[in-house]
Amino acid sequence: MSVSGTSAAVRAEGAAPERRARLIALIQSRGAIGVLLLATIVASLRFPFFPTVANFENIGTAASFLGLVAIGQTFVIILGGFDLSVGSLIGLGSVLAAYALPYGWWAALLVPALAGGAVGLVDGLLIARAGMAPFIVTLAALLGVRGIALVLAKNSLVIATPGVFGLIANGQILGIDNLIWIVFIGFAIAAIVLNRTRYGVAVFAIGGNEEAARMLGVPVARIKVLTYVVSGTLAGLSGALLAAHLSSGISTAGQGEELKSIAAAVIGGVLLTGGVGTMAGALSGVLLLGLIENVIDQIGNLSSYYQNLASGVFLLIAVLIQTVLTRRRR
Amino acid sequence: MSDIILETRAVSKRFGAVQALSDVSFALRAGEVHGLAGENGAGKSTLIKILTGFYQPDEGEIILSGTAVRLDSPRAAQRQGISAVYQEINLIPERSVAENLFLGNEPRRFGVLIDRARMERSAAELLARYDLAIDPRARLGALGLGLQQMVSIARGVRLGARVAILDEPSSALTGTEVETLYRVVDRLKADGIAILFVSHRLSESYRLCDRLTVLRDGRVVASEAVADLPRAALIGAMLGRNAEAIHGNRPARTPREGVAAFEASGLRWRNRVRDVSFAVRPGEVVGLAGLLGSGRTETMKASFGAETKEGGAIRVGGSSVPSPTPGRSIAAGLAFLSEDRRAEGIFPKLSVAENLTATALPRIARFGFVSRRKQAAMVAEFTKVLGIKTAGPNAPITSLSGGNQQKVLLARCLATAPRAIMLDDPTRGIDVGAKAEVHEAINRLVEQGLGVLVTSSEMEELMALADRLIVLTEGAVTGATSTDGLEVQDVLDMLAQPHEAVAHP
Numbered sequence: 001m002s003v004s005g006t007s008a009a010v011r012a013e014g015a016a017p018e019r020r021a022r023l024i025a026l027i028q029s030r031g032a033i034g035v036l037l038l039a040t041i042v043a044s045l046r047f048p049f050f051p052t053v054a055n056f057e058n059i060g061t062a063a064s065f066l067g068l069v070a071i072g073q074t075f076v077i078i079l080g081g082f083d084l085s086v087g088s089l090i091g092l093g094s095v096l097a098a099y100a101l102p103y104g105w106w107a108a109l110l111v112p113a114l115a116g117g118a119v120g121l122v123d124g125l126l127i128a129r130a131g132m133a134p135f136i137v138t139l140a141a142l143l144g145v146r147g148i149a150l151v152l153a154k155n156s157l158v159i160a161t162p163g164v165f166g167l168i169a170n171g172q173i174l175g176i177d178n179l180i181w182i183v184f185i186g187f188a189i190a191a192i193v194l195n196r197t198r199y200g201v202a203v204f205a206i207g208g209n210e211e212a213a214r215m216l217g218v219p220v221a222r223i224k225v226l227t228y229v230v231s232g233t234l235a236g237l238s239g240a241l242l243a244a245h246l247s248s249g250i251s252t253a254g255q256g257e258e259l260k261s262i263a264a265a266v267i268g269g270v271l272l273t274g275g276v277g278t279m280a281g282a283l284s285g286v287l288l289l290g291l292i293e294n295v296i297d298q299i300g301n302l303s304s305y306y307q308n309l310a311s312g313v314f315l316l317i318a319v320l321i322q323t324v325l326t327r328r329r330r
Numbered sequence: 331m332s333d334i335i336l337e338t339r340a341v342s343k344r345f346g347a348v349q350a351l352s353d354v355s356f357a358l359r360a361g362e363v364h365g366l367a368g369e370n371g372a373g374k375s376t377l378i379k380i381l382t383g384f385y386q387p388d389e390g391e392i393i394l395s396g397t398a399v400r401l402d403s404p405r406a407a408q409r410q411g412i413s414a415v416y417q418e419i420n421l422i423p424e425r426s427v428a429e430n431l432f433l434g435n436e437p438r439r440f441g442v443l444i445d446r447a448r449m450e451r452s453a454a455e456l457l458a459r460y461d462l463a464i465d466p467r468a469r470l471g472a473l474g475l476g477l478q479q480m481v482s483i484a485r486g487v488r489l490g491a492r493v494a495i496l497d498e499p500s501s502a503l504t505g506t507e508v509e510t511l512y513r514v515v516d517r518l519k520a521d522g523i524a525i526l527f528v529s530h531r532l533s534e535s536y537r538l539c540d541r542l543t544v545l546r547d548g549r550v551v552a553s554e555a556v557a558d559l560p561r562a563a564l565i566g567a568m569l570g571r572n573a574e575a576i577h578g579n580r581p582a583r584t585p586r587e588g589v590a591a592f593e594a595s596g597l598r599w600r601n602r603v604r605d606v607s608f609a610v611r612p613g614e615v616v617g618l619a620g621l622l623g624s625g626r627t628e629t630m631k632a633s634f635g636a637e638t639k640e641g642g643a644i645r646v647g648g649s650s651v652p653s654p655t656p657g658r659s660i661a662a663g664l665a666f667l668s669e670d671r672r673a674e675g676i677f678p679k680l681s682v683a684e685n686l687t688a689t690a691l692p693r694i695a696r697f698g699f700v701s702r703r704k705q706a707a708m709v710a711e712f713t714k715v716l717g718i719k720t721a722g723p724n725a726p727i728t729s730l731s732g733g734n735q736q737k738v739l740l741a742r743c744l745a746t747a748p749r750a751i752m753l754d755d756p757t758r759g760i761d762v763g764a765k766a767e768v769h770e771a772i773n774r775l776v777e778q779g780l781g782v783l784v785t786s787s788e789m790e791e792l793m794a795l796a797d798r799l800i801v802l803t804e805g806a807v808t809g810a811t812s813t814d815g816l817e818v819q820d821v822l823d824m825l826a827q828p829h830e831a832v833a834h835p
Contacts, residue, residue: 021472196443198436201425205433208422215420216485217405217434275424 024325028276031321032268032284039291049298060180061245063290065090066260067183067283068238071190072231073261074282078194079227080207080274081134082262085123085141086235089116090254092149093239097165098157098249105165109240116236117229119145124228128221142258149251157249169244179241186234191279203227207274263311264289267318271326288314333360334393335524336381336412336493341390343376343548350376351548354390358493358524363515365539365556366528368568369761373548374528378495381526382414383407395492413486414495415479423471423478428453430470431485456484460514476507480514487523494518495526512538532561544568568762580794580813581773585614589648591781592633592664592750597642599632604805606642610750610781615772617796617813618785619821625805626785627669630752634659634666647749660689665743669754669785675739676727683709683723686738690745712741716771733764740771750781758787769795789818801825 044051069086076083093112100111119141126137159165171178194200202223205213214220235254243249262272268285270277292310296302336358343351351373358364368374379385381392383401391398394410401407407414421430428450429436436444437452453466462480470478479499486494499511515538518525529535535542535556542559544552544567552559552567559567593609602625610616618626632639635654644651646662659666668674677685687694687705694704709723716737720730727735736756743751753772757765772795776782786792792799793813801809801824809824 021469025469192443196446198434198438198444201429201433201436201444204425204429205422208424209420212420212422213433215404216422216430217408275422 024328028269028322028325029278029281032281032288036284036288039288043291043295047295050295055294057177057180059287059290059294061177063286064179064183065238065242066257066264067286068186068234069257070261070264070282070286071186072234074265074270074277074279075203075227076231077265077270077272078207078274078277079203079224080210081127083228083231084138084258085119085145086231086261087254087256087258088142088145088149089119089232089235090239090242090257091251092145093236094243094253095149095153095157095249095251097240097243098159101159101165105163105168108165109237112236112240113233116232120229120232121225123232124225127228128224153249153251159243159247162244162247165244166247169241187279187283194279199223204275260289263315267315271322335360335395337393339391339393341380341387343380343385343388349548354550356543356550356553358526360522360524361519362540363519363525363527363538365535365542366526366545367535367542367564368545369763372545374545378414378497378528381412381495408489411490411492412495413489413491413493414497415482415486415499416497421470421478421482425470426467427464427470427481428466430481431456431488456488460484460517474507476510480510483514491523493524493526497528532564583613583776583797585611585797586779591647592783593645594633595643597629597632598640599628599637602628602805603632606807608800610783612779612781613776615776615782615784615796617792617799618783618802619792619799619825620802621825624802626802627754629802630666630754634664634752636666660746663749665746665748665751667739667743667753667756669758671735671739676735678728680727681724682720682727682730682738685727686712686741687745689742708745712745716741717767733760736760736768740768753782753784755785755787757791789821793818
């Protein structure tokens with residue numbers, strides 16, 4: 001009797017805050033999707049050029065390069081770090097793709113991916129094994145990798161006969177652009193990996209409480225290295241697809257994408273402190289940034305600088321809401 | 331009771347010049363709750379860290395179920411069936427209870443995908459076995475600290491723990507949580523798991539333990555069945571000196587009449603502080619008696635301005651502090667010592683001197699430049715008055731023992747020359763000797779006319795310090811009494827009483 005009475009009391013104690021915490025967690029993880037839908041509706045009503053299939057495809061393909069990078073970035077941020085090297089890796093990837101294409105379209109995908117993975121491996125080892133700060137390590141990579149890309153190709157490398165390679169980025173399957181397929185399938189796989197595999201759970205655990213994860217037997221260093229490898233690989237791949245899309249390898253491509261990918265993840269409810277986040281949220285963040293860009297581009301009389309302003313405002317609001325919600329939860 | 335599961339034989343461990351453990355032999359039997367007692371620095375944590383694979387013994391061996399083992403990492407210890415629960419939860423607060431229970435060996439389908447349904451079912455079964463009404467899908471962080479510790483224990487059991495080490499599991503638990511802990515411990519016992527229980531609370535040790543082993547200066551000084559080790563003997567063994575010293579008698583005092591050193595009226599903050607009023611006279615110690623969560627810390631923080639009060643008035647030395655912030659309160663002559671030394675107290679990267687003078691900079695600076703001479707003088711004065719044991723004013727604060735860190739923080743409060751001071755559990759987590767010194771220091775200050783408001787998680791301590799008590803229940807004042815001739819049990823009765831005055835909004 002008394003035993004069950006105590007249990008009930010204990011349960012009642014925890015129930016109300018838990019319900020509120022769940023609601024808040026829902027807003028944190030799904031809020032960005034709501035905002036994306038709302039923004040889509042508003043833009044559709046307000047701008048006649050906006051709600052067309054062609055325009056949505058434009059947004060999707062334009063956002064796909066950032067999207068791939070954002071998948072890796074989201075893993076890294078949930079892990080409790082961040083990866084500043086991904087923008088430069090897009091540049092390096094696109095240059096390497098152009099160089100590797102003569103050996104085959106597969107080489108043009110593989111070489112950039114491997115190069116990105118290698119950079120991620122070095123970053124990851126320095127961060128996980130040597131215990132260096134992610135900011136410094138990946139900042140060094142940002143500078144160094146961009147340098148390598150510029151050394152390899154001062155001017156853009158024109159790809160004369162893209163062939164199959166070009167088709168990968170510019171073709172369609174079932175009437176939908178391949179790039180859109182790639183990014184959506186990428187996010188779907190990433191969501192499954194994040195939520196349904198031991199690796200994903202370990203990423204959450206490390207970001208949530210690294211010391212505890214270590215004590216619970218999670219191979220922290222290995223998971224960290226692997227995550228930076230994933231991020232680097234996806235960034236290299238993103239660069240390759242950009243080269244295929246534009247038929248040229250551009251060493252200056254991808255500048256600023258590292259910060260945009262962080263912004264997209266954070267707008268999507270991924271906590272910069274680690275341990276919390278969803279792929280659906282990050283995807284919404286990517287699309288939201290793409291939507292802002294698209295609308296401001298087409299308004300015509302607005303300078304593209306307004307894109308940055310609008311993105312900045314969105315980011316700030318997202319972080320503000322996150323902060324307030326996180327505080328409420330305690 | 332004879333089957334020994336875990337045994338240490340002549341284990342020694344040295345850190346530099348400090349002999350942390352010497353020749354420690356003790357045995358843990360199946361189905362026994364074995365208490366480990368000792369002051370801070372007696373070697374308890376070193377021993378636990380050796381048993382959990384964090385440290386390797388320099389000499390001696392660890393015998394697990396009859397065979398000598400090497401526990402060269404925490405994982406190795408866990409694999410051998412030694413599971414530890416620490417006061418600071420080592421789980422992932424943002425993830426679900428089930429995930430925390432199964433992290434690292436989640437049930438899977440097709441070899442890759444985690445089978446959530448199965449995982450949650452197994453988690454529910456496991457929790458039910460220990461009579462824990464916890465939803466496996468609940469976010470761990472949403473549970474109270476006590477239930478989180480239960481989850482941690484359950485995780486150990488799931489991993490096949492034969493030995494459960496509970497390191498001060500109850501120091502932050504509420505009453506119901508402590509009861510739950512006791513129940514779980516009884517169940518573990520029945521399951522034949524050996525339990526090593528570390529607690530600073532003697533009554534708890536006596537309630538739970540079958541045997542007690544006492545460490546002092548790294549040596550085993552007693553290891554007896556509970557029945558053969560009465561309290562006085564236990565305390566004597568821990569201290570190696572007369573037990574009287576810990577809760578020394580309160581000197582007779584007459585608080586000064588006239589204007590209160592510090593008073594609050596109608597204080598409100600959220601629903602945690604409800605219309606709290608009290609006054610502390612100069613030369614008087616007032617104890618805020620209440621369980622954890624009764625609003626005692628919140629009352630202090632709202633008075634000080636560390637939390638923004640939502641109603642009520644604060645007066646320090648007769649003059650009103652309209653909307654207090656920590657800065658304004660200090661300027662008005664009120665000081666506050668937080669219960670959380672690490673998070674809200676010390677600056678871990680700064681020296682003793684820098685920590686001590688952090689609030690008194692206006693007093694030792696001219697035109698914004700800190701006078702090293704005045705700083706040194708202030709540090710020297712307080713080091714002497716409070717008996718702070720430090721290698722020197724420039725030693726890092728973290729090189730000091732917990733008790734001495736606490737004295738530095740007390741000095742920091744006093745350096746602002748306050749009229750009144752609020753001490754939130756000032757001796758939490760410090761050893762008995764340092765406790766007595768802090769008590770002495772408080773008594774001296776009060777003699778000089780300081781007004782003190784104090785809380786403690788130990789009722790005996792509160793009674794030893796305070797001239798009178800204000801009883802807090804669920805954020806409201808539900809009683810007041812002088813401590814003269816008062817028994818601990820009387821206060822516990824007052825706390826336990828359901829009070830009609832407590833209205834829920």
